[in-house]
Amino acid sequence: MQATEFLVQRASDTLAAPLAEGRALLDVKQGMYFGLDLVGGRIWELLSEPIRFSEIATAIVNEFEVERAVAEADIRAFLEELQRHNLVRTTPV
Numbered sequence: 001m002q003a004t005e006f007l008v009q010r011a012s013d014t015l016a017a018p019l020a021e022g023r024a025l026l027d028v029k030q031g032m033y034f035g036l037d038l039v040g041g042r043i044w045e046l047l048s049e050p051i052r053f054s055e056i057a058t059a060i061v062n063e064f065e066v067e068r069a070v071a072e073a074d075i076r077a078f079l080e081e082l083q084r085h086n087l088v089r090t091t092p093v
Contacts, residue, residue, distance in 0.1 A: 003092040008079060009050040011087050016044055027087060034085065039064060040078060047088065053079075 013029040023041035025034040036044055039060065046056050053075070060071045082088040 003090075005093050006053050007050050007091045007093050008047060008053060008056065009089055009091075010044075010047045011089055014087055025087065027085065030086070032085070034087070039074075043075065043078060052093065 013027065015026045015028060017024045017026075018041070019035070021041075022036040022038050023044050025036065025044070026032070027034070042060065042063065043056060046059055053072075056075055057068065057072050060066065060075060061068050064071075066074075079088060079090065083090060
């Protein structure tokens, strides 16, 4: 995930349920659960439709008290982790 700008979308076969402070994900295909914190849960919500990385970063910066550079680095790492578990797909734009 080295591109500066890319499109992110959820992989199919993943169910999500809200928690008090985030979301729980179930990858139906792998039979694995994943827990997301409040910010991770918000990013998952933003992925309800394919979305550009820059749009995710803008939303997180606007909704949480975080500098853009920090948000981008954290979001990139989070998306890479989701991608390793086949929960999201990315496409360079």
